[in-house]
Amino acid sequence: MIPHILLINPWITDFAAYNFWIKPLGLLYIAGLLRENGFRVTLIDCLDFYSKTKKFGDGNIFKTKIEKPLSLKSIPRNYCQYGIPEEMLLKRLSNLDEPDLICVTSGMTYWYPGVFKLIEITKKFYKNVQVILGGIYATLCYDHAKRYSGADIVYKGGNELDAVKLISKLTQFRIPHSAFRNINYPAFDLYPHLGYVCITTTRGCPFRCTYCASPILSKSFARRDPFKVIEEIEHWTTNCRINNIAFYDDALLVDPSRHFIPMIKEVIKRSIRCNFHTPNALHIREIDDEVATLLYQGQFKTIRLGFETSNEKAQVETGGKVDNHEFRRAIKNLKRAGYSRDELGVYIMVGLPGQRVGEVEESIAFVRETGAKPILVEYSPIPQTPFFEKAKRFSQFDIEKEPLFQNNSIFPCQWDGFTLSDFRRLKEKIKREEI
Ligand code: B12
Numbered sequence: 001m002i003p004h005i006l007l008i009n010p011w012i013t014d015f016a017a018y019n020f021w022i023k024p025l026g027l028l029y030i031a032g033l034l035r036e037n038g039f040r041v042t043l044i045d046c047l048d049f050y051s052k053t054k055k056f057g058d059g060n061i062f063k064t065k066i067e068k069p070l071s072l073k074s075i076p077r078n079y080c081q082y083g084i085p086e087e088m089l090l091k092r093l094s095n096l097d098e099p100d101l102i103c104v105t106s107g108m109t110y111w112y113p114g115v116f117k118l119i120e121i122t123k124k125f126y127k128n129v130q131v132i133l134g135g136i137y138a139t140l141c142y143d144h145a146k147r148y149s150g151a152d153i154v155y156k157g158g159n160e161l162d163a164v165k166l167i168s169k170l171t172q173f174r175i176p177h178s179a180f181r182n183i184n185y186p187a188f189d190l191y192p193h194l195g196y197v198c199i200t201t202t203r204g205c206p207f208r209c210t211y212c213a214s215p216i217l218s219k220s221f222a223r224r225d226p227f228k229v230i231e232e233i234e235h236w237t238t239n240c241r242i243n244n245i246a247f248y249d250d251a252l253l254v255d256p257s258r259h260f261i262p263m264i265k266e267v268i269k270r271s272i273r274c275n276f277h278t279p280n281a282l283h284i285r286e287i288d289d290e291v292a293t294l295l296y297q298g299q300f301k302t303i304r305l306g307f308e309t310s311n312e313k314a315q316v317e318t319g320g321k322v323d324n325h326e327f328r329r330a331i332k333n334l335k336r337a338g339y340s341r342d343e344l345g346v347y348i349m350v351g352l353p354g355q356r357v358g359e360v361e362e363s364i365a366f367v368r369e370t371g372a373k374p375i376l377v378e379y380s381p382i383p384q385t386p387f388f389e390k391a392k393r394f395s396q397f398d399i400e401k402e403p404l405f406q407n408n409s410i411f412p413c414q415w416d417g418f419t420l421s422d423f424r425r426l427k428e429k430i431k432r433e434e435i
Pocket of ligand 1 (some may be wrong): 013016017018020021022023024025026029030102103104105106107108109110132133134135136137140152155157158159160163204211212213214217223248249250279280377378379380381383400406
């Protein structure tokens with residue numbers, strides 16, 4: 001008997017969420033591998049329901065206002081469930097054959113209420129079917145997930161091959177080692193309508209920034225063969241007529257002569273027609289004249305740069321991935337290549353533990369002065385990262401016990417040197433272009 005695996009991407013529950021090319025890439029990799037090795041797979045992506053889509057495929061996700069979880073009651077903002085209405089999920093479940101196993105993924109740690117609700121619903125629906133929970137929340141908050149999620153098995157980190165081995169064991173569907181097929185693209189074709197795909201050409205990151213979870217999620221840094229990536233890009237653009245691709249890499253530009261440069265030169269040589277986006281930010285240090293020109297010629301339309309701060313002491317303390325001189329040089333190169341101010345979004349982290357409002361003001365002014373566009377990103381304290389201990393000392397919330405307090409929207413590390421009203425004032429000033 002061929003096992004039937006139901007894979008589900010749950011709702012987001014948050015104060016705000018935007019489809020900045022969001023897809024459950026890990027789950028889709030697993031779905032692709034399972035199918036390749038003889039399993040029957042069904043995907044339900046609860047987020048695949050949009051209220052507005054823009055020209056590059058990003059946009060707004062349909063939302064339903066819901067009750068705030070008890071611990072967030074004091075936050076004076078609406079709280080929503082993003083994605084398909086519950087009735088639609090129930091209808092989809094009732095049209096399915098009973099699965100042999102349910103695989104649920106998870107995103108941001110503070111999105112767990114949507115995950116729990118989904119598990120509860122599926123458990124009610126299929127009383128005797130086991131549920132495995134994996135993904136980012138499951139990996140970073142493993143004990144919390146084991147205790148409270150309701151899943152039968154919580155899967156920590158790992159890679160998709162290990163996940164498939166586990167699924168094979170649980171369903172007693174043996175894949176002979178010699179016959180294992182690993183020609184695997186994420187199973188994006190399971191979507192009825194597809195406006196874009198996401199891709200990752202590397203796993204992990206060689207940097208060790210103190211606020212970032214990348215080294216915990218991927219223990220080592222690995223790169224795919226650039227030519228295999230090109231084959232995948234061609235597959236999406238030619239066979240599936242996709243013309244927007246978002247890179248999920250944490251380190252797309254690292255060691256460019258061996259990775260990014262050969263890859264993008266091939267995109268240009270083969271005249272691949274596609275818009276590329278880097279919502280997860282690029283490493284600034286690597287953007288020399290050649291890389292900047294290739295980004296522009298290669299049709300990278302949405303550029304985000306991970307700058308975080310212009311404060312030199314903070315740059316060194318948080319991992320030293322970039323300095324101000326390198327930043328100025330990169331912006332100069334990108335402008336010379338053809339990018340305008342509005343196309344160059346620069347992430348500045350706000351609300352790092354112990355950070356003062358003045359540091360952010362200075363960073364904004366610095367970015368503006370170079371002719372790029374500052375974009376404020378509120379800091380989310382992430383368990384197991386070096387900065388989490390510091391964040392615990394600064395936060396008035398119990399960020400360790402309750403992952404909901406890791407939500408960047410509540411400004412978890414506000415303190416006397418940087419209050420929530422300071423932050424609101426700052427946003428107003430930016431809007432009016434006063435800094
Ligand atoms: C792409 C990305 C985004 C995308 C959205 C992705 C999505 N689908 O939600 C965008 C750009 C929108 C985004 C936004 C943000 N992000 Co982000 N993002 C990522 C990133 C780079 C990659 C995630 C990914 O897809 N990985 C690739 C796939 C292959 O891996 P995976 O999903 O983990 O799956 C693997 C395993 O987990 C497992 N698995 C997965 N599911 C399942 C299920 C089962 C059953 C099993 C067995 C196994 C399994 O198998 C896969 C094996 O390869 C991660 C960093 C990272 N390296 O993971 C940060 C990360 C998740 N983001 C983070 C942050 C901080 C943010 C922001 C808050 C940044 C900000 N300040 O604005 C925002 C939040 C937006 C919001 N509305 O709240 C943090 C986590 C924060 C947290 N508390 O959880 C991370 C870890 C980055 C970091 N710096 O540490 N992000």
